[in-house]
Amino acid sequence: MSSTEDVHRPVGINDVAARAGVSPGTVSNVLNRPERVAESTRRRVEEAIRDLDYVRNSSGRSLRAGRSDSVGLLVLDITNSFFTEVARGVEDVAGEEGLAVVLLNSAERSARQQRSLRLLAEQRAAGAVVMPVDGDMTDLLWLRKQSVPWVLLDRGDVGADIACSVAVDNHAGGMAAGRHLISLGHERVTYLSGPADMEQCRTRLGGLRAALEEAGIDPDENIRVIETEQLNAEYGEKAVEEVLAGGPKRRPQAVFCTNDQLALGVLKGLGERGLSAPGDLSVVGYDDVHFSALVHPGLTTVAQPKYELGRAAMRLLLSELNGSGHQHERVRFAPELVVRGSTAARRQ
Amino acid sequence: MSSTEDVHRPVGINDVAARAGVSPGTVSNVLNRPERVAESTRRRVEEAIRDLDYVRNSSGRSLRAGRSDSVGLLVLDITNSFFTEVARGVEDVAGEEGLAVVLLNSAERSARQQRSLRLLAEQRAAGAVVMPVDGDMTDLLWLRKQSVPWVLLDRGDVGADIACSVAVDNHAGGMAAGRHLISLGHERVTYLSGPADMEQCRTRLGGLRAALEEAGIDPDENIRVIETEQLNAEYGEKAVEEVLAGGPKRRPQAVFCTNDQLALGVLKGLGERGLSAPGDLSVVGYDDVHFSALVHPGLTTVAQPKYELGRAAMRLLLSELNGSGHQHERVRFAPELVVRGSTAARRQ
DNA sequence: CAGGTGAATTAAAACGTGTCAATCCTGTCC
């Protein structure tokens, strides 16, 4: 039982020391290097800790250490389940190491990203896993100069000279989707892209083009690109109109969306117009978010190992934190095509 | 431009003071109470801050203050979009106040909840918004004793004598769903519940029962309850078998799920068996997650004001932090039935 | 001009921890 007077005066390492009849330094040793302290005193200290219900003060710790024991995770959209899966992976690995994760949401806005990075600097975060809003690295380099190291997630175009990074091979992903569509007999495909300045969108398109070329089909003539402002279902739904523009005659045989949310929006938009996949056209997504297996028909999509992505990023960060002679590393995962009901062979 | 020697030695308030030819205290005043310092010196200090690229150290701040400037948000399942919407609300309000949000995930496990609360105590968090794993309040009371105040979210059964709380009226929600089903001519309904020790599940069932009674239908005879271990789509899908058990003759006319994820799983499970809503039976969910509008048919569901829930919780917490003579408050939102395609009138 | 007023600034003392050199102690060896 804890005594009654410790309610208002928070108990610190000194109180514990006093109670155990020992110096504060010894208590600190019990906490951090138990092997250096004799069995008997260690027990006495531990008992005092329990009696007083002492809990360590991480402000003090990190002030002394010069850095805190939490890492930042900056995501583009906390609402998107792709990111929350990544977050789970990051969190699990960090938790094993006793690091807390501060989740920050840039909402795809560079002002918010800047604010978040500043916050991490103020907290002297041990490190960060970052999915940057755009290609502008100045804020990130500033953060590194404040001696907060970071690992890039989902941005494959940045070289190992700048930072560690974890990503999925977007070119291969686009290509897998393309080959699948071609194998079903589709040639005229619309690519529903997000903002064109997102590297992922461009690279996946590159993969799609490569697949067509490989099959002897001219990409320039057969691929139509539609850009949306954001990567969510609303924009996908809205885009359907444009996809179908030109009448049934010029309608594409397939739509490849750069993101499942867009694809799900497209499926809905089709339904509202009395059309459906794969009957009227095939639809392919990207990410394999949880819901994609739940719609009817199931969404054919390019799966990313989201959870593993998070784990790998955090592990890379850890190695940068612990390792002395650190070399930046690039980890690349292979995407995997998941075929469900939203794609089918072309009707003759 | 920042000079070259500040790369390794992190710059503190003292360096700024030296540069501006002023005492550290004055720098602190410039940062925290600019009105107390003369215009001219203020400008000199601000210039020094810019020149040195000074960023304040929150470890030092919170050590001195005795509490940090971040608040915890403990959710049951970071993967569930219900919680991420809440998180957005919390984050937005916290951000306005300059508070950082540490997102913690208990994954519905009480051991993880305990670990998270301990972490918050160690960080001397300013406060927390908590969705507790179960009815056991001991860990939470311990946290309060460590002088970390918290606000309950989504747990309507806890009185204002214990804590502030924000919730949606679950009884009314269950009732709305029940009335809707009755108005469609359904009497024999299966309630797909989560774990029975979750208060939300029980209260919603109570509302459903009340609706039947109101219509002169005996709940005991007409409602069948099936419990699942967790509140996700997999378990919903699995439960379909049990829902249908007894053959077409004894099949319920409707299924009311305590959560959209379960309901979406049910829709999928039906589809796999060649059945569908609302043709073979009506399905109602709860929460109105984003995705429920995207499936076909759209899921009829009881909507909760998720974002607002988060905002309200954070506001309550703020008032507890700032206000001196604080009285616990209960905020209750009204749920709203959203009718989509998954429910329809009974076929004769 | 002495005395007083009030604004602007400063010096010093915390806050709780970790580290490191110095000290204490116990037992061993010659």
Added chain:
DNA sequence: GGACAGGATTGACACGTTTTAATTCACCTG
């Protein structure tokens, strides 16, 4: 019995802030 080794423990300081009481200074008043 004295010196020594080496493990266990201690004391003191530093980390970067904020705050309070004290000090300085310019100016005004009687």
